[in-house]
Amino acid sequence: MNKPWLKHYDKGVPADVQVPEIPLWKLLEGSAQKYPDHVALEFLGYTMGYRQLWESVLRFAGALRAQGVQPGDRVAIMLPNSPQFVIAFYGTLAAGGVCVNVNPLYTPRELRHQLSDSGAETLVILDMLWPRYAEIEQEVPVKRVFTTGIQDYLPFPKNLLFPLKARREGRWVKLPQHPKRLDFKKALRAATPTDQPYPAKPDEVALLQYTGGTTGVSKGAMLTHRNLVANTYQSLAWGGDEVKELEGKGVMLGAIPFFHVYGMTVAMNYGLAAGYKLVLLPRPEVKPCIEAIEKHGVTHFPGVPTLYIGFINFPGIEKRKVGTVKVCISGSAALPVEVAKKFEELTGGKLVEGYGLTEAAPCTHCNPLSGQRKMGSIGIPMPGIDAKILDENLNELPPGEVGELAVRGPNVMLGYWQRPEETQKAIKIDWLLTGDMARMDEDGYFYIVDRKKDMIIAGGYNIYPREVEEVLFTHPKVAEAAVVGLPDPYRGETVAAFIVPKPGVTLTQEELDKHCRENLAAYKVPRIYEFRSELPKSAVGKVLRRELREAALKERQKVEG
Numbered sequence: 054m055n056k057p058w059l060k061h062y063d064k065g066v067p068a069d070v071q072v073p074e075i076p077l078w079k080l081l082e083g084s085a086q087k088y089p090d091h092v093a094l095e096f097l098g099y100t101m102g103y104r105q106l107w108e109s110v111l112r113f114a115g116a117l118r119a120q121g122v123q124p125g126d127r128v129a130i131m132l133p134n135s136p137q138f139v140i141a142f143y144g145t146l147a148a149g150g151v152c153v154n155v156n157p158l159y160t161p162r163e164l165r166h167q168l169s170d171s172g173a174e175t176l177v178i179l180d181m182l183w184p185r186y187a188e189i190e191q192e193v194p195v196k197r198v199f200t201t202g203i204q205d206y207l208p209f210p211k212n213l214l215f216p217l218k219a220r221r222e223g224r225w226v227k228l229p230q231h232p233k234r235l236d237f238k239k240a241l242r243a244a245t246p247t248d249q250p251y252p253a254k255p256d257e258v259a260l261l262q263y264t265g266g267t268t269g270v271s272k273g274a275m276l277t278h279r280n281l282v283a284n285t286y287q288s289l290a291w292g293g294d295e296v297k298e299l300e301g302k303g304v305m306l307g308a309i310p311f312f313h314v315y316g317m318t319v320a321m322n323y324g325l326a327a328g329y330k331l332v333l334l335p336r337p338e339v340k341p342c343i344e345a346i347e348k349h350g351v352t353h354f355p356g357v358p359t360l361y362i363g364f365i366n367f368p369g370i371e372k373r374k375v376g377t378v379k380v381c382i383s384g385s386a387a388l389p390v391e392v393a394k395k396f397e398e399l400t401g402g403k404l405v406e407g408y409g410l411t412e413a414a415p416c417t418h419c420n421p422l423s424g425q426r427k428m429g430s431i432g433i434p435m436p437g438i439d440a441k442i443l444d445e446n447l448n449e450l451p452p453g454e455v456g457e458l459a460v461r462g463p464n465v466m467l468g469y470w471q472r473p474e475e476t477q478k479a480i481k482i483d484w485l486l487t488g489d490m491a492r493m494d495e496d497g498y499f500y501i502v503d504r505k506k507d508m509i510i511a512g513g514y515n516i517y518p519r520e521v522e523e524v525l526f527t528h529p530k531v532a533e534a535a536v537v538g539l540p541d542p543y544r545g546e547t548v549a550a551f552i553v554p555k556p557g558v559t560l561t562q563e564e565l566d567k568h569c570r571e572n573l574a575a576y577k578v579p580r581i582y583e584f585r586s587e588l589p590k591s592a593v594g595k596v597l598r599r600e601l602r603e604a605a606l607k608e609r610q611k612v613e614g
Contacts, residue, residue: 056068056434056439056497057495057496057497058433058434058496058497058498059497061421061424061425061433061496061497061498062293062421062424062433062436063291063293063294063295063421063422063423063424064293064294064423065293065294065295065297066290066291066292066293066421066436067290067436068436069436069437070283070286070287070290070436070437071286072255072279072282072283072286072437072463073282073286074254074255074279075255075278075282076146076250076251076252076253076259076278076282077143077146077253077259077278077281077282077285077322078110078143078146078147078250079282080282080285080322080325080326081103081106081107081110081143081325081326082107082250083326084103084325084326084327084328085103085104085106085107087301087328088103088301088328089102089103089104090102090103090104091103091301091328091330092330093105093106093325093330093331094106094136094139094330094331094333095330095331095332095333095349096135096136096206096207096333097207097208097211097333097335098207098208098211099136099206099207099208099211101136101206103328106136106139106140108246109136109140109144109241110139110140110143110144110147111144111147111246111247111248111250112144112241112242112244112245112246113140113141113143113144113145113147113148113240113241113244114144114145114147114148114246114247114250114251115148115244115245115246115247116144116199116235116240116241116243116244117144117145117148117150117175118148118247119244119245120175120197120235122148122149122150122174122175123149124148124149124150124251124253125149125150125151125257125258126149126150126151126174126175127150127151127152127153127171127172127173127174127175127261128141128145128148128150128151128152128153128173128175128176128177129153129155129167129168129171129173129175129176129177129195130142130145130152130153130154130155130177130312131155131156131157131159131164131176131177131178131179131182131312132157132177132178132179132201132312133157133179133203133310133312133335133336134307134308134310134311134316134333134334134335135203135206135333135335136206136333137177137201137205137206137237138311138312139311139321139325139331139333140241141177141199141237142311142317142321146250146251146253146259146278147247147250147251148247148250148251149251149253150175151258151259151260151261152259152260152261153167153168153171153173153260153261153263153273154260154261154262154263154311154312154313154314154317155167155168155263155312156310156312156313156592157179157182157312157592158592159185160185161185161186161188161189163271164185164186164189164193165189165192165193166271167263167271167273168189168193168194168195169192169193169194170263170271170272170273170470170471171261171273171470172194173193173194173195174194174195174196174197175195175196175197175198175199176195176197176198176199177198177199177201177237178198178199178200178201179200179201179202179203180200180201180202180226180228181202181219181224181225181226183198183200183226183228183229184226186198190233195233196233197233197235198231198233198234198235199235199236199237199240200228200234200235200236200237201236201237201238202215202216203215203335204216205237205238253278254278255277255278255279255282256277256278256279256467257277257278258275258276258277258467259276259277259278259280259281260275260276260281260317261273261274261275261276261470262274262276262314262317262411264410264411264412272469272470272472272475273469273470273471274314274411274412274466274468274469274470275466275467275468275469275470276314276414276466276467277466277467279463280413280414280463280464280465280466280467281318281322281414281464283414283437283462283463283464284318284322284413284414284415284416284464285318285322285323285326287416287435287436287437287438287462287464288318288319288323288416288435289323289326289327290435290436291419291422291435291436292380292422293422293423295379295422295423296380296422299327299329299352299379300327300328301327301328301329302328302329303324303327303328303329303330303352303353304329304330304332304349304350304351304352304353304377305320305323305324305327305329305330305331305332305351305352305353305355306320306332306334306342306345306346306349306351306353306354306355307320307321307324307331307332307333307334308320308334308337308338308341308342308345308354308356308360309337309355309356309357309360309385309593309594310337310592310593312592313385313592313593314409314411314414314415315355315357315384315385315409315415315416315593316355316593318414318415318416319355319382319384319416320353320355323353324353329352329353330349332345332349332351337356337357337360337593337594339360339363339364339367340367342354342356342360342364343364343367343370343373343375346373346374346375346377346378347373347374347375350377351377351378352377352378352379352380353378353379353380353381354378354380354381354402355381355382355383355384356381356383356594357383357384357385357386357593357594357595358383358385358386358387358388358389358392358594359386359533359590359594359595359596360594361381361383361388361392361393361396361404362389362392362532362533364396364399365392365395365396365399366532366555366556368556370399371399375399375400376400376401376402378400378401378402379402379403380402380403380422381396381400381402381403381404381405382404382405382406382407382419383404383405383406383407384406384407384408384409384415384416385593385594385595386594386595386596387406387501387519387522387523388404388406389522389523389526390428390429390523390526390527391526391527392526393405393406393428394428403422403423405419405420405421405422405426405432406419406420406430406431406432407419407420407431407432408431408432408499408501410485410487410489411466412465412466412479412485412487413460413462413464413465413466413485414464414465414466416435416464417434417435417438417440417460417462417464418431418432418433418434418435418438418440418499419431419432419433419435420432420433421433425496427494427496427498429500429523430494430498430499430500431491431499431500431501432498432499433496433497433498433499434460434497434499437462437463437464438460438461438462438464439460439461439462440458440459440460440461440493440499441458441459441484441493442454442455442456442457442458442459442491442492442493443456443457443459443484443486444456444457447481452492452493452494452495453492453493453494453495454492455490455491455492455502456490456491456492457486457487457488457489457490457491458487458489458490458491458499458501459481459484459485459486459487460484460485460487461483461484461485465480465485466485468480488504488506489501489502489503489504490502490503490504490508490517501519502517502519502520503517503518503519503520507537507538507598508538509536509537509538509546509548510538510545510546511538511541511544511545511546511547511548511576512543512544512545512576514576514577516538516548516576516577518535518536518537518538518598519536520573520577521536521548521550521569521573521577521579522534522535522536524568524569524572524573525550525552525565525568525569527568527572528560528564528565528568529555530554530555530558530560530564531552531553531554531555531560531565532553532554532555532556533552533553533587533588533596534550534551534552534553535550535551535588535596535598535601536548536549536550536551536579536598537549537551537598537601537602537605538602539581539602539605539606539609540606541580547580547581548577548578548579548580548581549579549580549581549582549583549601549605550565550579550581550582550583551583551585551588551601552565552582552583552584552585553584553585553586553587553588554584560584562582565579565582566578566579566582581605583605588601589601589604
């Protein structure tokens with residue numbers, strides 16, 4: 054197959070990666086053997102070395118086995134970024150279990166679906182979230198619940214002050230005596246570390262990562278040990294010679310949630326496999342990110358566009374010491390060109406847009422860190438990944454034509470958990486259909502035009518929200534923008550833009566309309582502008598266009614009603 058992108062790889066980036074046939078936990082074990090005394094985790098002042106982390110992982114594996122957890126059993130983890138998350142994740146794999154990442158923001162209804170669908174009999178949950186589990190306890194297959202609190206891994210005196218603060222804020226939950234409940238930290242202390250971590254075969258499932266919740270019923274992508282090891286190696290290889298020099302010395306900022314596949318691979322697995330210090334933040338907020346960069350000399354800052362937008366607009370950012378940042382890969386949503394430029398001016402580091410999806414563990418494309426970057430492009434396929442653009446009949450389209458992006462590689466999932474029909478729709482002759490409309494240029498750089506389902510059809514024209522958003526972001530008074538299609542009796546759909554202005558500025562519809570008319574064909578110009586103080590976002594920071602659309606429709610019904 055012709056791969057025009059290979060000639061644009063940075064120095065030291067291989068065309069393919071040799072994926073070792075090992076369980077995912079071997080990556081952490083390897084770093085613990087190489088760098089036993091290096092700091093592995095830093096959490097709000099608490100530090101844990103690689104040797105200690107690996108021992109805790111083996112202890113948790115021992116605790117799970119003592120509770121009767123067998124290879125293949127599902128263990129749900131409902132925690133923010135914390136030492137407990139890392140220990141529970143790798144400990145589950147070392148016991149032979151299958152991890153099920155659960156968003157801590159989930160409501161009881163969403164939690165019920167995920168526990169029931171996965172068949173998880175073990176749950177590791179933050180103490181404050183116990184009431185959500187208690188509400189659905191009788192409706193799910195869970196047999197044992199490990200509870201843990203943020204205070205369990207805080208240094209003195211923070212460990213004593215945190216519960217007092219939580220009580221003052223009304224967030225403290227007094228845990229009941231309960232036959233299913235086990236204390237995470239006590240269980241670790243009492244457990245005998247396993248001396249034989251489970252030797253999983255490459256094609257055994259390591260993780261059920263749920264996806265598609267915004268488009269219907271959430272389904273579990275079955276990601277194998279090979280998928281996760283491969284994508285970690287592919288991500289490490291992407292840094293080329295420049296990043297190889299940081300092995301055992303880099304500092305990874307773990308701000309994006311590990312329960313999301315992007316944070317799990319690009320921050321947690323990547324950071325630990327490379328022997329970095331992983332600085333954990335329980336919430337992806339801008340101020341703690343800046344403080345962590347200054348305090349720990351962060352070199353790697355993976356994030357999402359909303360985090361970088363907050364960073365460049367943070368008051369006094371020009372005076373902060375953020376020059377240690379070297380590598381930032383933005384994922385999960387489109388990165389506005391203006392944001393990347395400003396971020397690089399402020400830090401001197403490199404911020405490149407990448408692309409991936411849960412079903413590919415997740416990274417498939419990225420712009421080169423040192424070589425040619427094409428702003429607005431998701432870049433080129435990473436080592437060992439093939440990509441092409443297909444029409445509705447699955448025929449390959451030539452460069453420049455818009456169609457559906459399809460990818461193939463050792464990182465692509467086995468399929469959806471207990472959903473063979475959905476799997477058949479997503480994977481065709483070894484190719485994963487992404488659901489994203491895209492094009493490829495002559496050099497092999499790919500451009501996401503938009504989600505298939507987000508495309509707006511107005512007056513017979515196809516309009517891609519991302520293109521309109523890119524133009525809105527170039528307006529100097531715009532901090533955030535999102536575009537959706539709303540029903541229109543004449544055009545079928547019309548373009549609606551939701552805008553968050555920069556702090557302290559006055560912005561009018563007339564200004565935006567003039568700006569858009571100068572930069573877009575008339576049929577793409579928004580007919581509706583709404584100003585907001587913030588946009589609804591998912592836990593990982595992706596703007597939820599669906600929620601904007603639904604809120605606008607409800608508002609319209611009120612007015613018309």
